[in-house]
Amino acid sequence: MTNLKLIIISLLSISCYCQKIKKFNLDFETYDSLYLFPKGWMEWGDYQLSADTIFAYSGKFASKITSTNNGDSFGSIAYKIPANYKGDTIRLDGYMKIKNIEGGFGGLLLRINGDGKMLAFDNMERQNVHGTKDWQKYSISLPYPKNAETIFVAGIMTGNGEAWFDDFVITIDGKDIQTLKEKNKPTYKAKLDNEFDLNSKINIPKLNKELISNLELLGKVWGFLKYYHPEVGKGNYNWDYELFRVLPKYLSVGNKYERDQALIKWIKKYGEIKKCIKCKETSPNSFLKPDITWVNDFELNIELKGLLKHVYQNRYQGKHFYLSGNNSGNPKFINEKKYYSISFNDNGYSLLALYRYWNMIHYFYPNKYLTDKNWNHVLKEYIPKFISTKNKLEYELNCLRLISEINDTHATTTVGFNNLQNIRGEFFPPFKSQFVEDKLVVTDYYNPELKQVSKINVGDIITHINGKSIKYILDSITPYYPASNKVAKLRDISKDLLRSNKKEIRIDYISDNIKKQTLLPLYEKNNVNMKWYKWTGEKCYKLLNDNIGYITLEFIKKEDIPIIKEIFKDTKGIIVDIRNYPSAFVPFLLGSYFVSNSTPFVKFLKFNIDNPGEFSFTKALEIKNDNESYKGNLVVLVNEDSQSQSEYTAMAFRAGNNTTIVGSTTAGADGNVSSIYLPGGLLTRISGIGIYYPDGTETQRVGIIPDIEIKPTIKGIKEGRDELLEKAIEIITKKD
Missing domain, CATH: 2.60.120.260 (Galactose-binding domain-like)
Incomplete structure (x- = not known):
């Protein structure tokens, strides 16, 4: 019996050991x-x-x-x-x-x-x-x-x-x-620090003007040290948790002297900083320089100013614990914990979210100088909002408002913002609506079979939803839609205006100049053909009347390009439709067909990982001729649906010898994106590199400005016409 007990104990020990490993x-x-x-x-x-x-x-x-x-x-x-x-x-x-x-x-x-x-x-x-x-x-x-x-x-x-x-x-x-041995890798002390995994243990007292100013200063010093201090760059400290450690004492300071002494003591806690031999001065040719002017806004004492200056002059160099660059040259934020299980009324984590985002934008957003607000003022404005957060919905809304402040259509909020999506509604209309001539217009049906049930015709103008005017609704929700410009913002808003958590909504609308009202039935998303496309052809290209080639990039494949060149080589002109997102990357493969010589078409603004905040231009990138240049006219169609890769492609085609851009201003968000995670698992993005024409003309927020501006009209929509395509055909025909 004793031996049996020993065997059982041994087996249990082995079982426990296996579970532990x-x-x-x-x-x-x-x-x-x-x-x-x-x-x-x-x-x-x-x-x-x-x-x-x-x-x-x-x-x-x-x-x-x-x-x-x-x-x-x-x-x-x-x-x-x-x-x-x-x-x-x-x-x-x-x-x-x-x-x-x-x-x-x-x-x-x-x-x-x-x-x-x-x-x-x-x-x-x-x-x-x-x-x-x-x-x-x-x-x-x-x-x-x-x-x-x-x-x-x-x-x-x-x-x-x-x-x-x-x-x-x-x-x-x-x-x-589970049993594999890991590759040799650096052991970062920051990853071993788990003290505040469950909560920050921070309670912010009632805010007043002085405390808000102190918290603004702390956020800026915290971010400054995060990206410049060598000990943080090496990964020796979990910088999120160091914030939670300094906050209790910092919150108790009674005057500016005590505030500055608390910050001095905090910085000195991380040891003497060795002189940096590799650190270089900011290049005089850099387009954007590190902005540390905020140190002059808080009446800091001489010792604290000198200490901050010393950190910057001897800043961390090389691969950073919280930062890396990828092959595209935009910043990649790494080792940023997602904190999926935090409480959303935790003052410390709310403040961390604000500090994290503000500093990422301050040091690594190439378009910071293009925002509507001075970014230096945004942190102070949002401290009371984030501190007063009571639940996840409020937290999501505060984050969304903050994200919208960078005026970037790339600043998506599709992951983690579940409560926001819930209040926007799970039921959708069966038709597509867009802003045309500054009015919300029904432009086509996702599900034509539901047209009879809905009683709304293509071309009808929706004026009110549940008794509220479209203008009133726009004024209330516009701050919650990140976008580079007005056309992109209205594009995104139009997709949500008729969403609801109810299966029907009351709408007022104008049909054939007659004011009408109806209860509009809504449908679950799976029952609405939201992946509706206008193009129904088997190929991405076709020959139009009058010997004009037409290509939509929405469905193009790289293997289509040699065929397109062969079929369209003797046409009067080619129309390339980029009122969509290209399914293949073709700026060089197809763009080279429209230039007779190597032609510069774009240059980039990229960050310096060794000097956060510094951005410099690269040399202009060229499109090289592929020895079979197209002789006809090229017309490129763009509108607010042209974004990112679409805009970049339009820039490449604009370099062509006989190119005309037709349509309206695009979404104004070009360049590879960088992802940002905020506490609570919220994912957003930014345009991580600046995109400019070779002469330095901006594209961010501006978009691609057409050579000939033309927009759809309500009359044209009612008649089922594609007015941009008609204009393109007219241009090619007249030039012939």
């Missing part, structure tokens, strides 16, 4: 009871995600996704793993159970990121797993890139229904990642 919660068994969520996992999409104790394949817990028909109409529970392993092949195995999935699919997801982009991906969409199925094992295998930096594993579901996931296993070259 699990580095990753891939079986969902580590469970956050406070937030009803598997620990370490994060939310993607807008569906309801939870830990399930009833249906589990093994153990006590599985993860569950339930559709809600909100937002992007997908849900995913994801886990992030640093790719600190060697190998050639990576495989994800896992169990999935689904119930009544319609209009979508369920699947495992495996994604590998590196060098600032996605390197490998599969989400089982092609397997089309839908309907109802009991627990089954599924697998995904991908090549494991040598430059992999991050591994994402997830369970995903689209459409309506429910899906459960359990017992994920990742193997690299057949070996379980």
Whole structure:
């Protein structure tokens, strides 16, 4: 009996040991009871995600996704793993159970990121797993890139229904990642600091003018040290938590002398800074220089000013713990914890979100000088807003208002802003509406079969929604839509104006000059063809009457380009439609067809990682002729739907010998994006590099200005005409 007991104890010890060596919660068994969520996992999409104790394949817990028909109409529970392993092949195995999935699919997801982009991906969409199925094992295998930096594993579901996931296993070259030895990598002390993982323990007293000013100063000093102090750059301190450590004493200061002494003591805490031999002066040719003028706004004493100056003159150089540059030259913010499980009335984390974002923009946004407000004043304005946050919805709205202040259409808010999407509504109209001639006009039906039910005709003007005028609604919601210019803002707002959490709304509208009113039925997103496209041809190109070629970039493929060149070489002209987002990158492949000589068309404004805040121009990039230059006229169509890559492509085509840009101002957001995570798992982005014409003319906020401006008219929409296309044909015909 004694021997049997010893055997049992030994087996239990081995079992406990095996459980302890699990580095990753891939079986969902580590469970956050406070937030009803598997620990370490994060939310993607807008569906309801939870830990399930009833249906589990093994153990006590599985993860569950339930559709809600909100937002992007997908849900995913994801886990992030640093790719600190060697190998050639990576495989994800896992169990999935689904119930009544319609209009979508369920699947495992495996994604590998590196060098600032996605390197490998599969989400089982092609397997089309839908309907109802009991627990089954599924697998995904991908090549494991040598430059992999991050591994994402997830369970995903689209459409309506429910899906459960359990017992994920990742193997690299057949070996379980839980047992694999990690590659040699730097050990950062900052990553070992977990003191404030659950809450910041910060309570901000009642705000007054003096305290707001002190908190503004602290935020600017905190960000300054984050990006310049060598000890922070080396990763020796978790800078988020150092904020929480200094705040209690700082909040108790009684006057400016005590304030400055608290900051001096705080900075000196991190030791003597060695003289920097590599640090260079800011180049006199730089377009933007580090802005540290704020040190003159707070009546700082001489010692504190001198200390800050010393930090800057001996700032950190090289690969930074919180920052890197990717191949495109825009900043990549790294080691920024997402804090998915924070309380949204936590003063410390609310302040951290504000400080983090303000300083990222202050030092790394190339278009900061183009914002409507002086960015130096924004921090002070938002401190009371963030400190007064009581719940997640208020937090999301405050973050959204702040993000909107940078006036950048790239500043998306699609991930993590679930409450915001919920209040905007889960039901949608069956038609597309846009602002035409400054009026909200029905421009086409997503679902033509619902036209009779809706009673609204194409070309009708909507004037009121639930008794409120369109102007009144615009005035109230405009601050919550980030955009570079008015046309992009109205474009985005128009997509949401008729959304609601009710299945019908009352609208007032004008049809054939007659004022009318009706109850407009709305539909779940999955029942509305939101992926509606005007182009119905099999190819991205076609020959129009009068021997004119037409190309839409929305569906273009690289293999189409040689065919296009051959078919269209003897045409009078070619129309390239970029009132869309190109499906392939063609500025050089197709742009080279329209220039007779190598022609500069763009230059970039890029940051200096060794001197945060400094931005300099690159040499102009050229489009080279491919020895088969097109002889006819090129007309490029653009409008507010032309954004980012579309705008960049238009710039490349503008370099052509006989190019005319026709349409209206574009969205004004070009350049590769940099992602920013805020506490609570909120993801947004910025235009990470500046895009300029070779002569230095800006494109950010300005967009692509057409050579000939023409916009759709309400009359033209009623008649079903494409007035921009008609103008393009007219231009080519007249030039012939």
